[in-house]
Amino acid sequence: MASHRYRDVYQRVSVPLTDRTWPSNRITAAPLWVPVDLRDGNQALAEPMDPARKRRFFEMLVAMGYKEIEVGYPSASQADFDFVRLIGSANLAPEDVTIVVFTPARVDLIERTVESVRGLRNRVVIHMYTATAPVWREVVLGASRTELTDIIVAGGQRILALAGDMPNVRFQFSPEVFMLTEPDYALEVCDRMTTLWDATTQRPVTLNLPTTVEVATPNVYADQIEYMHRNLARRDSVILSVHPHNDRGTGVAAAELALLAGAQRVEGCVFGNGERTGNVDLATLALNLHAQGVDPMVDFSDIDEIRRTVEYCTRLPVPQRHPYAGDLVYTAFSGTHQDAIRKGFAEHRARAAREGRSEREIPWRVPYLPIDPADVGRAYDAVIRVNSQSGKGGIAYLLEAEFGLELSRAQQIEFARHVQKYTDETGAEVSARRLRELFAEYYGVPVESPVS
Structure with missing residues (x-):
C-alpha cells in the first residue's frame, strides 16, 4: 500500500494554534442536538423514506425532545418540499421546535427553499452550504478563493432578500469540507x-463546521474548532455548530473534543446513519453524557422502541454491538464478567437496603455495566447469558434470578462443570429454563423441586 500518498494530510489541516485550552475543559451540559436523519441520513439510503416513514421518524424525534430538527432538502425533490409543507399544514411540530431546511448557494434552489417555509408558524433556520476546501474548489467548482467567496455572498444576499423580513427565520452557513479548508x-x-446577515444576540447566525470527510485525528479537529471559536467576529452572536462524519471511525470522539473546544451545537443522526461510514451517532453522544451524570436533554428511556422505529423508517439494522442500543451491549457471556456483574448486583441491592432507598436512587457502580440498563428501558434478564465461555457466576445468577434457586459455592463449582461439558458438546447458548432442566437432571430431582 502506497501510504506515502497521504502523508501531507496533517500539514493540510493544521491550524496556527499553540496555546490550546480544550484539553483542560469538561463537558458539563448538553449541546443543542440537531438530528439530520430526515435530510443527510435520508439521502444516504438506498431506498429513501416515503412520506409515512418520514412522518413517523419526525414524530419520534419530537417525542424524544429534540428542539431543532433538519427536515429536508426541499429544492432537491418534490417529496422533500411537500414534507416541509406538511409539517406546517398538519401542525406536526410543537411551537418550541425549530425547523431546519437545507440548500446550496444557488439562486434558483434558494428561491425554492424559501418558498417551502413561507407561512410556517415555527421558528425556521435556512441552512446554506458551499464546499470551500481546495480540492473541491479546483476539481468540482473550478473557482478561485475570490470567485467562490463571490458565489457564497451572492447566495447569502438572495436568502436575505427573500427571507430577511421573516421574523421567525434565522440563517445558517456551512463551509462544506471545513476540515480540509485553509483556516x-x-x-x-x-x-x-455573519456580517452580511447582521448576526446579533437576538438573531444569531449558526456557523456549522463539518468534517465532511474525516481525515485526521479528533484532536486536530478540536484545534480547528478552538481556532474558529477564538477568532470569529461577532462570536456572541454565533451559534458554533459541528457536523462530524465517521470516515476514520472517530466521529464521536471528534464531536466530544469539538464541544470541549467551544462548539455549542452538534448535527448528526440518531444511530449514525449517513453517507459512507455515516454521520456522528447522537445516541452514543447523548448517552455518553448520561453515563457521566450530565442530563443529555433528550429521552432515550425506551431505546428499543426508538431502535425499532429507526430500523423501520430507514430499513437499516442497528448492529447488535452498537453502543447502548445493540441487543448484546448489556449481555455478558464471559465467566469472569458474569461473576463480577452478579456480585455487583448483589452489592447494589444490599446498599439500597442499608440506605433505605430504592435501587434506582442510589449511585450506580456495577462492574462492566457503565449505565444501569433500566435507564434505557432494558430489563436485567438479558444481562447474563450462558454459553461455553461462561462460568459458575453466570449460571448461579440465572438460576437465582429466574427461579429463586440459591446455590452454595460448592454447588456452583460442581454444577458449572456439568454445564461446561454440555456447552462444549453442543456449542449452543443455554437458556435459563434449560439450566433448570440440567440442574434437575444432574441432581436427580423434579424440575420444580427446590434446591436442598
Whole structure:
C-alpha cells in the first residue's frame, strides 16, 4: 500500500494554534442536538423514506425532545418540499421546535427553499452550504478563493432578500469540507456571512463546521474548532455548530473534543446513519453524557422502541454491538464478567437496603455495566447469558434470578462443570429454563423441586 500518498494530510489541516485550552475543559451540559436523519441520513439510503416513514421518524424525534430538527432538502425533490409543507399544514411540530431546511448557494434552489417555509408558524433556520476546501474548489467548482467567496455572498444576499423580513427565520452557513479548508479562508467566509446577515444576540447566525470527510485525528479537529471559536467576529452572536462524519471511525470522539473546544451545537443522526461510514451517532453522544451524570436533554428511556422505529423508517439494522442500543451491549457471556456483574448486583441491592432507598436512587457502580440498563428501558434478564465461555457466576445468577434457586459455592463449582461439558458438546447458548432442566437432571430431582 502506497501510504506515502497521504502523508501531507496533517500539514493540510493544521491550524496556527499553540496555546490550546480544550484539553483542560469538561463537558458539563448538553449541546443543542440537531438530528439530520430526515435530510443527510435520508439521502444516504438506498431506498429513501416515503412520506409515512418520514412522518413517523419526525414524530419520534419530537417525542424524544429534540428542539431543532433538519427536515429536508426541499429544492432537491418534490417529496422533500411537500414534507416541509406538511409539517406546517398538519401542525406536526410543537411551537418550541425549530425547523431546519437545507440548500446550496444557488439562486434558483434558494428561491425554492424559501418558498417551502413561507407561512410556517415555527421558528425556521435556512441552512446554506458551499464546499470551500481546495480540492473541491479546483476539481468540482473550478473557482478561485475570490470567485467562490463571490458565489457564497451572492447566495447569502438572495436568502436575505427573500427571507430577511421573516421574523421567525434565522440563517445558517456551512463551509462544506471545513476540515480540509485553509483556516484563514474558513474564517474569512464565515465572517463575511455573519456580517452580511447582521448576526446579533437576538438573531444569531449558526456557523456549522463539518468534517465532511474525516481525515485526521479528533484532536486536530478540536484545534480547528478552538481556532474558529477564538477568532470569529461577532462570536456572541454565533451559534458554533459541528457536523462530524465517521470516515476514520472517530466521529464521536471528534464531536466530544469539538464541544470541549467551544462548539455549542452538534448535527448528526440518531444511530449514525449517513453517507459512507455515516454521520456522528447522537445516541452514543447523548448517552455518553448520561453515563457521566450530565442530563443529555433528550429521552432515550425506551431505546428499543426508538431502535425499532429507526430500523423501520430507514430499513437499516442497528448492529447488535452498537453502543447502548445493540441487543448484546448489556449481555455478558464471559465467566469472569458474569461473576463480577452478579456480585455487583448483589452489592447494589444490599446498599439500597442499608440506605433505605430504592435501587434506582442510589449511585450506580456495577462492574462492566457503565449505565444501569433500566435507564434505557432494558430489563436485567438479558444481562447474563450462558454459553461455553461462561462460568459458575453466570449460571448461579440465572438460576437465582429466574427461579429463586440459591446455590452454595460448592454447588456452583460442581454444577458449572456439568454445564461446561454440555456447552462444549453442543456449542449452543443455554437458556435459563434449560439450566433448570440440567440442574434437575444432574441432581436427580423434579424440575420444580427446590434446591436442598
